[in-house]
Amino acid sequence: MNHTTLDPSRPRKRRLRRAWQLSLVLIGCYAILAYLALPMFWTHYEHQSKLADMPMVTRTAQGIPGDPINVGLIGDQHEVVCAILAANWHPADPITLRSSIAIAGSVLLDRPYPDAPVSSLYYLDRREDLAFEKPDGRSADRRNHVRLWKVLDSGQEGRPVWLGSATFDRGVGVSHYTGAVTHHIAPDIDAERDQFAADLEAAAMVDAKYQITGVGPTIAGRNGEGDLYYTDGEVWILRLTEGCKKRSSPAEILPSPLATEIKDQIFRTVTNAIEPGASAP
Structure with a gap:
C-alpha cells in the first residue's frame, strides 16, 4: 500500500504565491489608475489649448528638474511689468559680482535688499525673461519670488502668454545636490502661487483667472536643489487688464472641469491631513 507524503509547506507556498500575484495585479491597477486613467479626467487646457504640449517643469543649468510651473500671465511685457x-513686487537685479556681494551682506547682516538677484532657471532652453520678488522681513534671506518666461506671442485671447514658477525662499542653505550655497524653498508651492495671484488681484490688475494642468498632483516632489515640494499640480493663469488699467470689480473666475475641482478638493484634504492649514486658500 502506497502512502503519499504531503509537504506541509505546500499550502503556505501556494498562499504566498497567490498573495504575490494579487499584489502585482493591485500594483498594476494602481499604476494604470494613477498614471493613465485619472490624469485623463483632470488634464485640461480648455482655456489655453496651445499650452497642452509644453513641459511644466523648469530646469537648472545642470539639466536637473527645477521648480514646477505654477503661474501664468496674459498680457504684453509692459502690462506684465x-x-x-x-x-508691490520688485524686479530682481541681474547676477553680478556686486549684486552677489550685496545679497550676501543682506543675509549675513540682516540688511534690506528688496531687489536681490535670483538664481537662473531654464525653461524651453532659456533662462527666465523676468524675475520679481517681495521680501518677507528685512533681508533677502526670506522672500516671495517668481520667474517668468514668455511662451506664446498670441494665445487663446489673442494676447501674449507667460508661464512662471512662484516659490517662497524660506532661508539660505546648501544645495542637497550640488553643495552650492542657495535659497531653500518652502514645500507648499501652491501657497506661493496663490499669494502671487492674490497680490495682483488686490492691485486690481487681473480681469479673469483660470486653471490649466501643470505638473500634476505631487506630494513628494524635489526641485533642482533637492528641496521637497507638494502641489495640486494646477497652473493659475491670470488675464491681466489691458493697458495696465485698474479693474473696478473682482476678477472673473472661469470654471475648471468638475473632475479637476474634485481632484483639488481631495488634494487639499490630503495635504491638510499631513500639514494642517498647508493648503488653505
Whole structure:
C-alpha cells in the first residue's frame, strides 16, 4: 500500500504565491489608475489649448528638474511689468559680482535688499525673461519670488502668454545636490502661487483667472536643489487688464472641469491631513 507524503509547506507556498500575484495585479491597477486613467479626467487646457504640449517643469543649468510651473500671465511685457510693480513686487537685479556681494551682506547682516538677484532657471532652453520678488522681513534671506518666461506671442485671447514658477525662499542653505550655497524653498508651492495671484488681484490688475494642468498632483516632489515640494499640480493663469488699467470689480473666475475641482478638493484634504492649514486658500 502506497502512502503519499504531503509537504506541509505546500499550502503556505501556494498562499504566498497567490498573495504575490494579487499584489502585482493591485500594483498594476494602481499604476494604470494613477498614471493613465485619472490624469485623463483632470488634464485640461480648455482655456489655453496651445499650452497642452509644453513641459511644466523648469530646469537648472545642470539639466536637473527645477521648480514646477505654477503661474501664468496674459498680457504684453509692459502690462506684465506694470501689474507686478502695482502689486508691490520688485524686479530682481541681474547676477553680478556686486549684486552677489550685496545679497550676501543682506543675509549675513540682516540688511534690506528688496531687489536681490535670483538664481537662473531654464525653461524651453532659456533662462527666465523676468524675475520679481517681495521680501518677507528685512533681508533677502526670506522672500516671495517668481520667474517668468514668455511662451506664446498670441494665445487663446489673442494676447501674449507667460508661464512662471512662484516659490517662497524660506532661508539660505546648501544645495542637497550640488553643495552650492542657495535659497531653500518652502514645500507648499501652491501657497506661493496663490499669494502671487492674490497680490495682483488686490492691485486690481487681473480681469479673469483660470486653471490649466501643470505638473500634476505631487506630494513628494524635489526641485533642482533637492528641496521637497507638494502641489495640486494646477497652473493659475491670470488675464491681466489691458493697458495696465485698474479693474473696478473682482476678477472673473472661469470654471475648471468638475473632475479637476474634485481632484483639488481631495488634494487639499490630503495635504491638510499631513500639514494642517498647508493648503488653505
